[in-house]
Amino acid sequence: MIAIIGGGPGGLTLARVLHVHGIEAVVYERDASRDARDQGSMLDLHTDTGQAALRAAGLEQEFLRAARREGQDMRMFDYTGALLLQEDTPDDAPMARPEIDRADLRDLLLRSLPSDAVRWGSSFQHAEGRTLHFADGSTATCDLLVGADGANSRVRSLLTDVQPEFTGSVSFLSAIHDAERTQPALAAMVGRGNFWAFGPELRLAAQRNGNGTITVGVSLQGPPDLELPAADQLLDGWAPEFRQLLAACDEPFVARPQYVLPVGLTWPRRPGVTLLGDAAHLMPPVGEGANHAMLDAAELARAVAAHPGDLEAALDEYEPAMLSRAAATARRSAAAADLLTGPDAGEKVLRFFTREPAD
Numbered sequence: 229m230i231a232i233i234g235g236g237p238g239g240l241t242l243a244r245v246l247h248v249h250g251i252e253a254v255v256y257e258r259d260a261s262r263d264a265r266d267q268g269s270m271l272d273l274h275t276d277t278g279q280a281a282l283r284a285a286g287l288e289q290e291f292l293r294a295a296r297r298e299g300q301d302m303r304m305f306d307y308t309g310a311l312l313l314q315e316d317t318p319d320d321a322p323m324a325r326p327e328i329d330r331a332d333l334r335d336l337l338l339r340s341l342p343s344d345a346v347r348w349g350s351s352f353q354h355a356e357g358r359t360l361h362f363a364d365g366s367t368a369t370c371d372l373l374v375g376a377d378g379a380n381s382r383v384r385s386l387l388t389d390v391q392p393e394f395t396g397s398v399s400f401l402s403a404i405h406d407a408e409r410t411q412p413a414l415a416a417m418v419g420r421g422n423f424w425a426f427g428p429e430l431r432l433a434a435q436r437n438g439n440g441t442i443t444v445g446v447s448l449q450g451p452p453d454l455e456l457p458a459a460d461q462l463l464d465g466w467a468p469e470f471r472q473l474l475a476a477c478d479e480p481f482v483a484r485p486q487y488v489l490p491v492g493l494t495w496p497r498r499p500g501v502t503l504l505g506d507a508a509h510l511m512p513p514v515g516e517g518a519n520h521a522m523l524d525a526a527e528l529a530r531a532v533a534a535h536p537g538d539l540e541a542a543l544d545e546y547e548p549a550m551l552s553r554a555a556a557t558a559r560r561s562a563a564a565a566d567l568l569t570g571p572d573a574g575e576k577v578l579r580f581f582t583r584e585p586a587d
């Protein structure tokens with residue numbers, strides 16, 4: 229039996245691709261039920277990673293029906309309100325990086341699994357040999373334990389003592405619900421996809437979700453317990469529409485300090501245990517994490533199917549390739565995160581998107 233800890237994009241994709249190959253697996257998920265937690269905003273899934281995994285899962289067409297092509301739109305402003313860049317997605321543009329609501333992606337994956345494939349309310353605590361222990365005192369046994377349990381993975385401690393490190397960035401996230409109706413002017417300013425405004429000390433971001441909500445984020449440099457200053461102080465000198473965007477948020481801002489695992493993290497192979505996704509290679513949130521979690525999942529399932537009855541051969545094939553792929557992407561993600569920080573972040577990002585040579 230294959231036990232998957234965590235029912236995020238990675239864990240559910242693994243269960244689905246294994247199911248396609250006729251291989252049984254159980255997902256143990258900490259959340260009490262599928263509705264226990266708001267799934268948050270959007271994910272952009274790329275052709276060669278997240279979408280490749282959905283092809284392996286036999287779910288590509290369903291994904292393309294649920295995905296939002298126009299979610300690829302981008303608007304960039306500076307803090308005075310000057311438009312730096314606007315890219316609108318033509319109706320016939322390729323679905324290279326369409327956005328999907330996290331909740332829609334999760335529903336799509338859950339619908340594709342047998343009803344008993346996910347054991348909700350199962351918070352993994354530790355493993356003793358092949359026995360898994362959960363917070364409610366229950367136990368289970370498995371032949372292969374896969375940690376798909378995200379940034380603060382407990383399974384990771386079976387393979388390495390390395391912990392995620394704080395990057396110095398904190399994002400504060402909130403939302404405007406039913407934005408088209410409640411805040412039409414702000415909804416028009418944000419547009420159909422991604423919106424950024426850059427100031428000398430912070431970055432404002434907003435994103436249109438498929439359900440009419442606009443998520444709003446403020447990214448600052450500081451300690452992990454940084455508190456969000458009052459909007460007037462925070463956006464002193466900014467154009468009034470940006471202050472209005474913050475003021476229109478209808479839920480409290482939640483702080484998300486940004487942590488990453490070291491680029492190129494590896495560990496000695498251990499029989500019967502492996503990791504995928506954020507548990508293996510937590511990267512800055514620049515649009516690769518879910519994509520790579522899902523690709524890891526598809527590749528692990530493919531390796532298990534290719535070595536019937538020999539899980540260790542499957543891990544020998546999967547793990548080094550996953551670690552090497554993750555190292556390359558983590559390096560690129562760190563460089564992208566670097567573009568987004570510093571007083572000249574707006575100029576750096578604009579140069580990147582307009583492909584002007586750097587000085």
Ligand SMILES: Cc1cc2nc3c(=O)[nH]c(=O)nc-3n(C[C@H](O)[C@H](O)[C@H](O)COP(=O)(O)OP(=O)(O)OC[C@H]3O[C@@H](n4cnc5c(N)ncnc54)[C@H](O)[C@@H]3O)c2cc1C
Nearest residue numbers: 234236237238258272352378505506513515516517518519
């Ligand atoms: C603001 C933000 C925006 C992002 N945007 C993008 C994007 O556009 N594109 C992209 O590719 N990536 C994006 N990412 C990154 C992406 O969210 C993650 O990389 C991705 O969710 C990782 O998937 P995962 O399945 O590895 O882990 P997770 O999604 O973290 O799922 C882990 C699951 O494990 C469960 N769990 C945890 N501990 C236990 C336990 N002990 N027992 C049982 N269950 C447990 C959790 O409840 C959770 O359901 C973004 C991240 C952030 C913070």
